[in-house]
Amino acid sequence: MKIDERHLVQLAAVVQAGGVTEGAALLGLSQPAVSRTLSMLEKRLGAALFVPGRRPLQPTPFGRALAAHGQTMLTASRKASELLETYREGGSGVVRVGGTQFFTDGLVTQMVAAFQNTHPDVRVDQSYGYFGDLRTALVADRIDLAICPIDLLDEGSGLVFEELLPGRNVVACAPTHPLLVKRRPQVGELLDYPWVAPPPNSPLMADLRSLLLSLGEMEPKIRYSGGSLISVVNYLQATDALTILPHGVVFGLRHGGGVAALPFKVPHPERALGLLRVKGASTSPAVDTFARHMTESFAALRHLIKRHEDRVVWGA
Incomplete structure (x- = not known):
């Protein structure tokens, strides 16, 4: 005989809460609907689920055993709901980010650590590369984001570039x-x-x-x-x-x-360090949350670096 899993979940909620009204409230259902479910389940099984006449409700040994299976499903359902909610809020998932070696090691990894202090269930997979390799990886969907310096983003490249820092x-x-x-x-x-x-x-x-x-x-x-x-x-x-x-x-x-x-200017093309992603690509909430964190972190860092640079007399 196959038992509807939803009925076992309702039984578990009633046993856990100690009453039909309380169990129904726990599941967001009406009390009459849960009462009908339990009555129907007892008739179908041909066995009592609760000791007759006892208040508060007391499950029979058979009812308690069935409720234990329902409790397993109820717990799993709650965990799945929590996981879904956390995922939607960007609190869980995987972020694949690529970047140039020295800049990533010198600055980005510290920002990744700060992000994971508040988002411990987000895994960050980091890889290295320069602009050409990172662009290829983005288009091939091997990474979600790239943080790298670029001289000029070609028209029609299919990428979106958000400047984070001047590329000095x-x-x-x-x-x-x-x-x-x-x-x-x-x-x-x-x-x-x-x-x-x-x-x-x-x-x-x-x-x-x-x-x-x-x-x-x-x-x-x-x-x-x-x-x-x-x-x-x-x-x-x-x-x-x-x-x-x-x-x-x-x-x-x-x-x-x-x-x-040293206070010497290094001749190089006009360059900016920025966040790259594929234009129009669908990304997970975790990726979007991570990208906002990086943008905010670099914005805070940017004015500190500018103030530091202004104190240095950069020669020719």
């Missing part, structure tokens, strides 16, 4: 570097020091080459390459080497004796 890259060094203690360091003195190579094929490497070409140097004097952001920072702190880093990353590492920026 700077010459970075240890806070104790000899050029920092000079009152008026000359840009040509950059050629007196070795360099840590940024990731190959990155905008950082392109800007390093542009800077040195503007000084008449065809090739950078590379002493160290291939490291992660943390290894590059550790290397800079122990040497007089220089490198190119996003100013936002240098700003984020300014405390605790991280790295510092």
